[in-house]
Amino acid sequence: MAVYTDVTAEDLSRFLAGYDIGELLSYKGIAEGVENSNFLVHAGRGHYILTLYERRVAERDLPFFLGLMEHLATRGITCPQPVKNREGKVLGRLAGRPAAIVTFLDGMWIRRPTAAHCAALGAALAQLHLAGAGFPMQRDNALSVAAWRQLYELCRKRAHNVDHHLETLVGAELDALERQWPRGLPQGVIHADLFPDNVFFLGDRLSGLIDFYFACTDTLMYDVAICLNAWCFEPDHSYNVTKGRALLASYAKTRALARQEWDMLPLLARGAALRFLLTRLVDWLDVPAGALVRPKDPREYARKLRFHQKVKSFRDYGVIEP
């Protein structure tokens, strides 16, 4: 939960005067998101989300994120749409931070997704990948294989405080993935963080995707692997083959997958597990005293990684025929 920066009504009113969305009627800090400060704003013309970008988001990346949301929204993807100010810009400054206003999306994120939700997600992810084609900007994935060793070195000495086997597990996996990481698979815009709390539903209908602040240019199938990790394991950490099959089959129906993409899925799933294991481990070990954010348990992803290490082929994820 997060509001790192407070905004005064006077400052926000002045900021909104630069937009064509009417007068400020109310605003409330939202207890969601861990990277930025978010406010739900009621203005004369409707409801909006105001985001103040905190230091964990690089200012130079903001045109990519905001441009991507605009690109996707005009191509039929339901995602927050950046609102332009009177100068035609989507990025402003408020309370000493870069700030943007985006449209408000109705919908709720699902705490316990079913196979039907996973199927809806698979289709939406494939549509996102298709809609991302033609987006002219590029952004390297700052949290892919090239970045993992540095994260590992940041925390390997203290990893045993979390789990005795973690240093060995991560070290060996890192060696293997650095050697085998696939380079030639289809690339494009990926969301890179499409966890359940970033996907809204109204009833059973997927109503929107949010939080594009990890989006980048990378292997499309890696995005699928991230979702497989985030959506298809049970609270007891066991893999749910029905959910996995639903997600993958639904994705493949919308965007045809090459045989190579299927073949690399187990390796990509290991990489995705390692990526979240590492960032969670760093956050876990680096929580400052008096922190307002409770970090997520890295061991969840250690268990997922061990599952993927035992997978023999993509068929173990529940796919009968690619």
Place this chain on the structure above:
Amino acid sequence: MAVYTDVTAEDLSRFLAGYDIGELLSYKGIAEGVENSNFLVHAGRGHYILTLYERRVAERDLPFFLGLMEHLATRGITCPQPVKNREGKVLGRLAGRPAAIVTFLDGMWIRRPTAAHCAALGAALAQLHLAGAGFPMQRDNALSVAAWRQLYELCRKRAHNVDHHLETLVGAELDALERQWPRGLPQGVIHADLFPDNVFFLGDRLSGLIDFYFACTDTLMYDVAICLNAWCFEPDHSYNVTKGRALLASYAKTRALARQEWDMLPLLARGAALRFLLTRLVDWLDVPAGALVRPKDPREYARKLRFHQKVKSFRDYGVIEP
């Protein structure tokens, strides 16, 4: 900032089905309030606030708080109005906690109130006191003079960790107030926590009062003294006589004050300062490791208390002629 209890979309949908406010369209945890978990809910019929009452609010007190909001709202006070469910009840249960839905109020709280805001507050407080007459329920003030010694004993041994003079300051003041605390002044419903973050404005117009979860039956002028402490000191802790005069004159214009009430103001202001000094001190010393709430500095109220101790008469607060 506070969301202590998470609610699933499924549970909330089921809960809302008991009300006549339409289907659940979205809900977001609000990073405000330290006692309860609050969510901004968008339903088919509009926007609402959902509150889950956490353990710091006694369940037996909820009928008083919710009944009071209803009583005041029907008497022209703009405050959240509890929404009745299909059984005609305002109190339900959700996620294992007592829960209520109230109407959403537009407006913003003012981070840096001016004398004009203080004048608006004075009038609204007097209207609240007048409208509270006739409310049939009673609730003792659990945080008035009778409770202060117990709070003091909870923290006196550790008070020097915050400020070396605190134990002596509080101990002597407590002795004095227990002896002199006025008993015969006009009583009624008081808000008891009308800090700037509980008062909404739209432009210069006061648009609503919120958070009645400390409301009780007590000396009306004590409520004025609480506001004087909360609204009329500058960030450097100096008393602003212009703001104080604005608040008091505006209050007295709406609800005539007896000479005794004026005379007791300095003593009541000392009591109000001591009350917030004590509860802040307890919170400050009792912050659990990993707490999600950052406590407020008790020393602010030690400085205010010292100011009130030097006051010779109500005239020192800026009132020229009562």
